[in-house]
Amino acid sequence: MIETIHLYHTNDLHSHFENWPKIVRFLQDRKKLHELDNEEMLLVDIGDHADRFHPITEATKGKANVSLLNQLHYNAVTIGNNEGITFAHEDLNELYREAEFSVIISNFYTEHGERPEWVIPYEIKTLKNGYRVAFLGVTVFYEKFYELLGWKVKDPFESLLEVIQEIKGQADMIVLLSHLGITDDERIADDFPDIDIIIGGHTHHVLQKGKKINSTLVAGAGKYGQYIGYISIGIDTSNKQLLEKKAELFSTIELHAICKETALFLNHLYDESEQILSEEIGVLDQELSVDWFNDSPFPHLLVTAIREWCDGEVAMVNSGILLESLQKGPVTRKNIHHICPHPINPCKVYLKGDVLKEVILQSRDEKMEQLQLKGLGFRGKVMGRMVFDGIIVKTELLSDGKKHVTEILIKNQTIDPDRLYAVATIDMFTLGPLYPEISHAEKKIFYMPELLRDVLAWKLGKYQIKS
Numbered sequence: 001m002i003e004t005i006h007l008y009h010t011n012d013l014h015s016h017f018e019n020w021p022k023i024v025r026f027l028q029d030r031k032k033l034h035e036l037d038n039e040e041m042l043l044v045d046i047g048d049h050a051d052r053f054h055p056i057t058e059a060t061k062g063k064a065n066v067s068l069l070n071q072l073h074y075n076a077v078t079i080g081n082n083e084g085i086t087f088a089h090e091d092l093n094e095l096y097r098e099a100e101f102s103v104i105i106s107n108f109y110t111e112h113g114e115r116p117e118w119v120i121p122y123e124i125k126t127l128k129n130g131y132r133v134a135f136l137g138v139t140v141f142y143e144k145f146y147e148l149l150g151w152k153v154k155d156p157f158e159s160l161l162e163v164i165q166e167i168k169g170q171a172d173m174i175v176l177l178s179h180l181g182i183t184d185d186e187r188i189a190d191d192f193p194d195i196d197i198i199i200g201g202h203t204h205h206v207l208q209k210g211k212k213i214n215s216t217l218v219a220g221a222g223k224y225g226q227y228i229g230y231i232s233i234g235i236d237t238s239n240k241q242l243l244e245k246k247a248e249l250f251s252t253i254e255l256h257a258i259c260k261e262t263a264l265f266l267n268h269l270y271d272e273s274e275q276i277l278s279e280e281i282g283v284l285d286q287e288l289s290v291d292w293f294n295d296s297p298f299p300h301l302l303v304t305a306i307r308e309w310c311d312g313e314v315a316m317v318n319s320g321i322l323l324e325s326l327q328k329g330p331v332t333r334k335n336i337h338h339i340c341p342h343p344i345n346p347c348k349v350y351l352k353g354d355v356l357k358e359v360i361l362q363s364r365d366e367k368m369e370q371l372q373l374k375g376l377g378f379r380g381k382v383m384g385r386m387v388f389d390g391i392i393v394k395t396e397l398l399s400d401g402k403k404h405v406t407e408i409l410i411k412n413q414t415i416d417p418d419r420l421y422a423v424a425t426i427d428m429f430t431l432g433p434l435y436p437e438i439s440h441a442e443k444k445i446f447y448m449p450e451l452l453r454d455v456l457a458w459k460l461g462k463y464q465i466k467s
Contacts, residue, residue, distance in 0.1 A: 319387055
């Protein structure tokens with residue numbers, strides 16, 4: 001007998017709840033339809049559902065996200081880096097306590113090499129017709145960051161090799177929930193032919209009809225709830241043979257019906273988060289203004305705070321990290337979160353003077369200041385001018401109408417090309433192609449779990465800005 005399994009998936013919502021009521025209504029309607037046809041429906045999430053940029057996630061430490069997943073009766077999830085390395089150890093350890101679904105990550109451990117009690121390495125689900133589906137899960141290999149938070153992650157490829165050996169002969173089909181990114185998903189499809197379906201996230205790839213690699217189907221549904229992923233799986237129940245698998249994406253832009261109960265629940269959560277984040281941090285006697293392209297006081301306060309927090313000789317941060325000015329009067333956690341929503345940590349890197357000089361020159365390039373950055377934890381609009389603490393950058397307006405750097409001073413002395421400087425900055429600069437000199441630095445110290453807004457709150461609570 002030929003039957004169809006209906007597998008739906010979401011990934012990288014990043015707490016963009018604006019699409020969630022549509023997603024809920026669509027999946028509720030689909031569930032009713034499949035139940036009427038007596039067909040099996042499965043629902044999974046591939047991580048980065050929770051993102052602390054949103055006040056609901058920030059205030060509830062992600063537990064509101066888990067409630068939303070519970071309400072839709074997800075079968076299984078894996079975690080992304082936004083769950084794994086932006087929450088403090090104790091907050092992640094508590095995040096899934098009330099989960100009514102399985103959290104599957106085979107490459108995630110405590111610092112003692114044991115699996116947390118809320119994690120399983122795989123799950124074999126036996127459907128009503130006796131067909132056995134094995135769900136595997138892996139998350140991105142950010143080894144250093146996890147260690148700083150008291151966790152361990154293992155190489156996902158090694159982990160998959162072990163798990164597949166363990167479940168051999170126990171399942172009729174293997175589905176991998178992979179928060180690794182499309183490049184690794186494609187490699188897994190080549191290296192692990194036993195895996196039938198790979199549902200991916202992390203790199204926000206959109207695969208409208210999936211991608212066939214050998215006999216494996218690779219799927220991905222973008223980001224922010226723009227798509228709902230669907231895979232139709234045809235099986236022959238008489239011999240438990242997998243006949244076909246087809247991927248499809250449903251665009252939420254084209255969906256108009258919403259779940260009103262979910263919309264009301266989100267409004268309720270937002271009101272609750274407003275109350276939680278209303279805690280007062282301090283009081284300003286004057287406005288702290290920010291100008292992304294000219295000198296302004298707020299970025300200078302932030303860069304000073306970063307240097308002090310990281311105990312650096314000098315410090316640097318881009319003005320665009322602050323989204324708005326901070327108004328005169330009481331300052332609350334909500335204000336700080338609104339102005340600095342990024343899941344970005346302070347860090348300290350050690351750079352030789354000649355390398356630091358290159359970074360400073362690059363940072364003052366107009367293209368870099370105007371760069372509209374997406375990703376690397378940045379939730380702003382534009383990079384903005386780099387501001388410094390302990391570094392004086394002298395410029396001169398030349399005949400081309402542009403300001404050019406003429407001299408760089410550290411502690412009133414010309415930068416020493418051979419000296420190693422301890423530079424306090426942000427982890428965003430260590431992660432990607434923005435500043436290769438920083439990302440390639442041999443010695444880096446990351447300060448976790450505190451985010452930039454925690455450093456800012458610490459600074460504002462310590463000093464009052466007086467007129």
